[in-house]
Amino acid sequence: MPVLALAVLLATSAATASEPALDAFAQLPADPAPPALIRDSHYWISNEDHLGLFHEAVKDKGGLYLGVGSDQNYLLGAWARAELLVLMDFDQSIVDLHRVYRVIFLAAETPEDFLRLWRRENRAELRRLIAEGYPDKKERAGALRALGTARGAVERRLNRVVEQMAKASLPCFLVDAAEYAHIRRLYQEDKVFMVRGDLTARRTVSAIGRAAARAGKKVGVLYLSNAEQYFPYEAKYRSNIRALPLDERSVVVRTSGQRGISHVRGTYYHYNTQSGSSFLAWLADAKTRDVRGMLRYAPGGGEVYGLSRLDIGPAEAREVMKQKLLAKRQVKRGKRTRGLFRRAGAEAVQ
Known part of the structure; x- marks a missing residue:
């Protein structure tokens, strides 16, 4: 895309953020950086290779999509036809990586061009887009660092997602024009918000809840990945989730690699979907101490071993x-x- 055209898109995107109902999303406070990362690693890409198991649960949920992690959010958010995306991670480097995704979505008109920009031979072009897209020195430096470290892993991961979704006969934003256009449109309209946030801290999640209430948005999809396996259900986490506008139509999707619950054969994870009202009920129960204790009661998902659905x-x-x-x-x-x-x-x- 020509430099002038990209500049116009970026300016239009920034102007849209002035919509009063979305101001609070544009100003979400970040939680403090964690003292240490899990296994001292940046999780640049997802290793959840059966995300297709979530397709029917998230399909056309609309509303606000809130998710942790990286690439998986675009796949799930497109399926959900989310009206807003809030991309949160407690690792600032993942937030920086989403900034790279942003300039690519804005510059690439098609899925093919999106994938092209992630290739090694196009690194110089992508660095130029980042420089043009982020006049703020700190944001630009973070995005460039993320690109320099993660580019190869992201390219390989995206190619795997294409193969996985083709095998599952499911639409994918990396191939399907309508899926891709949905995410791109959210970026063009400045309806994608990135923030360093911690599910168990005090600022970000509760602020997301207040912003959603101001915008009149319910949570359509809450994607937790496997984050919950690393902490108990203590008071702050319960309070944070209660602050989100979840109801019986909302769906919570998560994975868990813990022992004692079934895993999809040949994988690291159990895959679970849960209604928002069910999750709130479990969090209100003092006996529910962690995600594994809750998932023990989740009925299996029929033909797929390691998939469960919890709606009670x-x-x-x-x-x-x-x-x-x-x-x-x-x-x-x-x-x-x-x-x-x-x-x-x-x-x-x-």
Whole structure:
């Protein structure tokens, strides 16, 4: 795209942010940087290779999309036809990487051109777009650092996503023109907001809740990736989630690599979807101490081992589990009783 055209897009994007209903999103406060990163690593790309399992749950949810992590948010956000994207991560480097995505979405009119700009031979062109797109020195430096470190991994990941979605026969923003256009339009209209935020800290998530209320937006999709496996459900996390406008139509999507719950075969993760109202009910329950304790009660997703759906609250879920355990015990007792009768009959014949 010519420099002048990109400059016009960037100016139009910035002007749109002045819409009063979206001002609060444009001014979201960042949480303090964490003292250390998990495994001292930047998670530039997702390693969740079965995101297609979330397609039906998030499809056409609309509303506000709030997600952590990197590339997976664009796939899920396009499926959801989100009206706003809030991209949050506690690692500033991932926020910087989303700034790279931004200039590419604005410059590339098609999915093919989007993928082209991630290739090694086009690094100089992409660095130029970043320089033009970020007059702020700190933002420009962060985006350039993220590009320099992550470009190769991102290119490989995006190519894998194309293959995975083709195999699953699902639309993908990296191939499908309508999917791509949806995300690009959100960037053009300045309806994508990036912020360093911590799900367990005090500033960002609660501010997102207030901004959503001001804009009159419900959460359509809350994507948590596997973040919850790294912390218990303490008071601040519960408060943060309660601050978000979740309801029975909202869907929470997450993965978990913890032991004690089923994983999709050949993968690191269990995949779970949950209604917003169900999640709020579990968080209101003092016995719910962490995500694994909750997922133990999530019914399986039918044909896919390692996929679950949870739409009920803790009292009902525990009663369902209790009845299942009682039924299993009755079956075992029946087998033991039949065995005793058979042995008694055999001894009588002797």
